[in-house]
Amino acid sequence: MTQQEQDIRFMKMAFDEARAAASEGEIPVGAVVVCKGMVIARAHNLTETLTDVTAHAEMQAITAAASYLGGKYLDQCTLYVTLEPCTMCAGAIGWSQLQRLVYGASDEKRGYTLYAPKALHPKTEVTSGIMADECAEIVQEFFRKKR
Numbered sequence: 001m002t003q004q005e006q007d008i009r010f011m012k013m014a015f016d017e018a019r020a021a022a023s024e025g026e027i028p029v030g031a032v033v034v035c036k037g038m039v040i041a042r043a044h045n046l047t048e049t050l051t052d053v054t055a056h057a058e059m060q061a062i063t064a065a066a067s068y069l070g071g072k073y074l075d076q077c078t079l080y081v082t083l084e085p086c087t088m089c090a091g092a093i094g095w096s097q098l099q100r101l102v103y104g105a106s107d108e109k110r111g112y113t114l115y116a117p118k119a120l121h122p123k124t125e126v127t128s129g130i131m132a133d134e135c136a137e138i139v140q141e142f143f144r145k146k147r
Contacts, residue, residue: 004130007080007102010034011130014080014104017044017057018138024049028138031061031081033074040077041065057081058089062096073097075123082135084111084128090119102127104135 001009010032017030021044033041043060047053058081066072078100085093085103090112093101101124112119120126 007127007130010039010078010080011082011102011104011135013039013042014057014082015131015134015138017042018082018135021045021057022138022142028142029057029081029083031057031079033061033065033077033079035065035069035074035077040068054088056086056089058085059092062092062098066096075099078102080130082131083107083139084113086110087112087116087119090116093124094120097121098124100125100127102130104129104131105139106132106136 014030014032017032018028021030022028026045026048030044032039041061041064043064044057046055046060058079061079062074065074065077073096075097077098079093079098080102082104084105084107101120106128
């Protein structure tokens, strides 16, 4: 299986998490952490459920992955997330030293590349645009229904 095929496979899992978030009234963002080919964490936004502005999908997934591994560094892991991380999440990604970040849709209003492009660890590889249309559409549809 090629890297792109793997990226699509795991992004589909993150997208399933985004759908779960939407069904719970959360902004539909999902995340999956993969270590050595195995999913070790799955999460979605829980900011409304937990009444916690920091309960983004990435933060939940990073916490779960670190707990699973028994350590704070995720330097052999890849985070798949449906939407470009915000500055807060990019900082957490940087501190956890993730090996790779793969995201779907860009976030032109709150994405880290706009505000904090150097927040990630220098060794973190970034791949963007995996399932970008689907990932953007689920967020756009969520906000269309809200308005």
